[in-house]
Amino acid sequence: MPEGHTTHALAGRLNRAFAGSPVAVSSPQGRFDDGAALLDGLTLTEASAWGKHLFVEFEGERWLNVHLGLIGRFSVRRHHLGLQPDARPAGMPESQVPPRTQVLLGSQIPVEGQVRLRLLNDAWVGDLRGPTVCAVLTPDKVDQIRARLGPDPLRPDADPGLALHRISGSARPIGELLMDQGVLAGVGNVYRCEVLFRHRVDPFRPGREIRPVTWQAIWDDLVTLMPLGVAFGQILTMDDQVADAMQALAEVTDGSAAAHTEAGTGARLGDRFERRFYLYKRTGEPCRVCGARVRTRLVAGRNLFWCGRCQRRR
DNA sequence: ACAGTATGGAGAT
DNA sequence: TCTCCCTACTGTG
Numbered sequence: 001m002p003e004g005h006t007t008h009a010l011a012g013r014l015n016r017a018f019a020g021s022p023v024a025v026s027s028p029q030g031r032f033d034d035g036a037a038l039l040d041g042l043t044l045t046e047a048s049a050w051g052k053h054l055f056v057e058f059e060g061e062r063w064l065n066v067h068l069g070l071i072g073r074f075s076v077r078r079h080h081l082g083l084q085p086d087a088r089p090a091g092m093p094e095s096q097v098p099p100r101t102q103v104l105l106g107s108q109i110p111v112e113g114q115v116r117l118r119l120l121n122d123a124w125v126g127d128l129r130g131p132t133v134c135a136v137l138t139p140d141k142v143d144q145i146r147a148r149l150g151p152d153p154l155r156p157d158a159d160p161g162l163a164l165h166r167i168s169g170s171a172r173p174i175g176e177l178l179m180d181q182g183v184l185a186g187v188g189n190v191y192r193c194e195v196l197f198r199h200r201v202d203p204f205r206p207g208r209e210i211r212p213v214t215w216q217a218i219w220d221d222l223v224t225l226m227p228l229g230v231a232f233g234q235i236l237t238m239d240d241q242v243a244d245a246m247q248a249l250a251e252v253t254d255g256s257a258a259a260h261t262e263a264g265t266g267a268r269l270g271d272r273f274e275r276r277f278y279l280y281k282r283t284g285e286p287c288r289v290c291g292a293r294v295r296t297r298l299v300a301g302r303n304l305f306w307c308g309r310c311q312r313r314r
Numbered sequence: 315a316c317a318g319t320a321t322g323g324a325g326a327t
Numbered sequence: 328t329c330t331c332c333c334t335a336c337t338g339t340g
Contacts, residue, residue, distance in 0.1 A: 003321050052322075070322045071334045114334075130334040132323065181323085188321045235321075280321085301328080302322085 002068040004186020005229030007049040008154045012230070013076040014047035014056060017124035023058075028115040035136040036117065038062060041098065044119075051152045051185025053133075055142055063142045066117075069132030076126040079109050094122065152185040153222040154230065160219040167207040167215060174210055175203030175304050186226065190280050193305045194237035195221055197278045202313045203299075203306050234273060238288075241273050279305040 025039040042058040049055070054074075056064040068074065109125055111118070116134050119126035128134060137145075150166065151158035166183045167174065177183050178192040187195070196203050199218055201210070228236045228245045236245050278288055282305065283296040292309040 006321080067322080069333070070320060071332095072322090073334070116333095130332095132332070179322095190321050303320095 002052060002070070002072060003188035003191055003229070003235065004049070004051050004152060004154055005226050005235065006068065007052050007054050007186070008226075009230045009233060010054060010074050010076070011047040011049040011056075014044075014054075014119075014126065017076050017126065018044040018119060018121055019046055020044070021121045024118075024120040026118045026120070028111040028118055032116050032134050035064075035134065038136045039064060049152075050146055050155065051149050051181055052188070053145060053149065053185075061139050063137045063139065064117075065133060065135050065137050065142065065145065066128060066131050067133035069130070072129065072131040074126060074128045074131075076124060078123060079120075079125045081108055097122070149181055149185040150183045153219060154186055154226050160216065163219070164212060164215050167210055168212070170207035172207055173204045173299075174201060174207055175299060175306075177207045179302070187222065189302050189304075190235050190277065191222065191225070191237070193279050194235075194277055195225070197307060197311060198237065200310050202311045203304055205313060232273065234275070235277075236273060238276055238278060241276065245273070279307065281305070 021043060022041055023039070023044045024041065025036045027033050027036040039058055039062060042060060042062065045057040045059060047054065047056045052067060054064075054066040054068075056066070058064065066072075066074065109120075111127075114129055115127045116131060117126075117128040151160060151162050153160075163184045167177050170177060172180075175192060175196060178187050178196070179189065193203075195218055198221060199214065201214065201218070224246075225235075225237060225242065228242065228249065231249050232245055236242055279294050281303075282294045283303075285294050286292065287294055287307040287310060290307065290309045292307055294305055295308050296303050296305050298304070
């Protein structure tokens with residue numbers, strides 16, 4: 001389910017599992033052998049996300065860039081092999097065991113399916129499958145990619161004015177502009193349909209006809225909604241679920257409930273919510289607000305869902 | 315077992 | 328606007 005919330009959650013999991021430790025990098029599938037060799041054994045500095053792009057910095061100014069595309073997955077889980085005493089020379093501290101040794105130990109971790117990239121340290125294993133992008137980049141190239149991306153509502157440094165500038169100067173429909181990663185980074189098909197509905201905006205309305213105050217409301221809404229997606233591992237847009245999620249998140253932040261800080265599976269707060277949207281994939285069903293049938297149209301190769309009555313031009 | 319679909323995006327046309 | 332890439336899950340037989 002890769003929209004921006006997925007990438008940001010992934011960056012967090014990678015940091016909790018690997019940041020600050022040397023990482024054995026391999027390509028069990030073989031299609032990333034060259035890139036893996038460039039990173040193997042380097043210390044992972046920090047993972048971060050910008051929209052749907054994941055950037056993982058390693059020592060020596062080497063960057064791993066991953067884009068999950070439509071079907072990519074990146075699992076991060078604990079393994080229980082540990083480092084066996086006889087796997088390193090006598091007297092060598094565990095922290096100095098060469099990553100290659102870890103690779104040998106790691107080879108005991110079964111590989112299921114096509115794993116393009118495997119990250120491994122003494123406690124964690126991360127397996128990447130089916131990405132559209134998996135590459136090692138120089139800092140220059142990383143800057144280039146970032147320069148092409150619009151502001152990301154999940155980044156504190158984001159400037160919604162940049163997106164407004166591109167929207168207000170465009171004749172393209174807002175439903176299309178929201179999906180353009182150069183206008184706004186991180187929003188995909190679900191968030192675009194749902195957020196336009198939440199503000200009753202006609203998806204076919206040209207960008208230049210969107211009032212700045214309307215754009216600001218949409219942006220503010222995304223700044224509220226998308227962190228919930230990160231925290232709960234699913235896209236939440238329905239008012240009742242959003243309210244519940246915000247409350248649950250506030251309780252965790254206040255410390256009045258046990259915080260789940262493990263990077264592993266199972267401890268996630270996610271999957272607690274029923275999968276339910278205002279419009280997404282509800283073609284022909286009644287609008288939850290007005291009862292009109294939810295409509296759909298292929299826009300630039302993707303299914304756009306909208307309510308022709310609630311989102312009529314005003 | 316197999317077909318269909320999917321929350322993306324690049325490149326060709 | 329079309330074609331292609333790539334994996335996981337769903338529904339059908």
